[in-house]
Amino acid sequence: MITAVHLTEVSTEDATAWHAVVAASLASDLPEEPRPTFEQVHAQLTVVGRDNRRLLWLATAADGAVLGVAGLRLFTSPGQSHLAELELHVAPDRRRSGVGSHLLATAVKAAQTEQRRSLVAAAPGDGPSGAFCAAHGFRRVLALDHLLLDVAHADDAEADAEHPGYELAGWTGTVPEELAEAFAAAKNAMNDMPTGDWDYGSQTWTADRVRAMAEVLADRGDLLLTTAALRKGEVAGYTEIVIRAGETRRALQYDTVVVHAHRGHGLGLWVKAEMVRRLRAEHPGIVEIETDNAQDNTHMLAVNRRLGFRFHRSTHEYQLDLPAN
CATH class of the missing domain: 3.40.630.30 (Gcn5-related N-acetyltransferase (GNAT))
Structure with a gap:
């Protein structure tokens, strides 16, 4: 059973679990890229932006193990109050088991509750993230060169x-x-x-x-x-x-x-x-x-x-x- 746990506050334990999932996910998808440090992830989760709000979830198994994470950035400035941005990572050994779909459904419901009309997410040009987006109804709207x-x-x-x-x-x-x-x-x-x-x-x-x-x-x-x-x-x-x-x-x-x-x-x-x-x-x-x-x-x-x-x-x-x- 997969449960999406909404984080109203982020403990050190939560941030440690989040960092572990993100680091493993990026190591799998972008192996040549530097991994974020724990301090960088902790700051991202705990320092609140001035023109946006963030909703955070951990996907956990029945034994409490953290399988995936999702963050929803809700823009609050007048010209972008229709927009939400999704960050979603699943531990590589738990992919294709419903974890990502469960987190996405949770985030979509929250975005609709917040009266957003557009949900955006970034994915590497090659790899499973783009295929996941396409399979769940996202359309590609912009290509970027790094x-x-x-x-x-x-x-x-x-x-x-x-x-x-x-x-x-x-x-x-x-x-x-x-x-x-x-x-x-x-x-x-x-x-x-x-x-x-x-x-x-x-x-x-x-x-x-x-x-x-x-x-x-x-x-x-x-x-x-x-x-x-x-x-x-x-x-x-x-x-x-x-x-x-x-x-x-x-x-x-x-x-x-x-x-x-x-x-x-x-x-x-x-x-x-x-x-x-x-x-x-x-x-x-x-x-x-x-x-x-x-x-x-x-x-x-x-x-x-x-x-x-x-x-x-x-x-x-x-x-x-x-x-x-």
């Missing part, structure tokens, strides 16, 4: 390029107060990124929301680095890198944005090249950066290839359209 950059051998020459009227700025953690409003305005330019057939909605960034996002990362123990191109007090473009708590090798690319009115000047390549130099100087232990781009985001893919990013793997986003409850 790229890796060898920091030591990246082509950072563009950091020396001249961009008259623009200047570079950088900060760690929360945006400086004098740039908060301008940075929030620049973040809103992300709303025109390619999203395929994904029912993504839109995000509205304010200075308070920008600060809140940085606080969440800090509460998890993650380090947020930002490099921006400024023009007359306006943030014309920026790039963000996150180094997760306890990470010793790989940084994650977050947003890279150039505001529409400032496109066509090479600012995206400029700020990313400067970020490479910054990582070398400030965090020499970080040897690679991982990013992902929609396969039809030809401009950003070209920018990343100029820097030296190489194809690593692919991911597909799947969406289940939910009937009204």
Whole structure:
């Protein structure tokens, strides 16, 4: 008998079991990828986001053994309140025994109760997760390429390029107060990124929301680095890198944005090249950066290839359209 246990609070024992399932699942599906540490998983489960809520379940056997885990992220900002995002992992030796289907049914019911119309999940480009999604009525809505950059051998020459009227700025953690409003305005330019057939909605960034996002990362123990191109007090473009708590090798690319009115000047390549130099100087232990781009985001893919990013793997986003409850 399989039971989905809803976690209203996450104990150390719960987090340990969750981490064990996720680590085993990723080792099976993505054997060359680094596994998350216990500290990273614990922070993800216990640090609450400012614009979303999370529902968590453990799938247990009759003897209490944890067979699988599921997390449902419920977006709460007005432009995305229709959306829920699913993370689901089953221990490799318990797959094809109904554990995943049971967890999915539980999450779907919860999403409908929360009046969500779209449930999305990510799956590696190859492997059982995509087949599981397809078998349960999900449709593929977006294809992403994951790229890796060898920091030591990246082509950072563009950091020396001249961009008259623009200047570079950088900060760690929360945006400086004098740039908060301008940075929030620049973040809103992300709303025109390619999203395929994904029912993504839109995000509205304010200075308070920008600060809140940085606080969440800090509460998890993650380090947020930002490099921006400024023009007359306006943030014309920026790039963000996150180094997760306890990470010793790989940084994650977050947003890279150039505001529409400032496109066509090479600012995206400029700020990313400067970020490479910054990582070398400030965090020499970080040897690679991982990013992902929609396969039809030809401009950003070209920018990343100029820097030296190489194809690593692919991911597909799947969406289940939910009937009204």
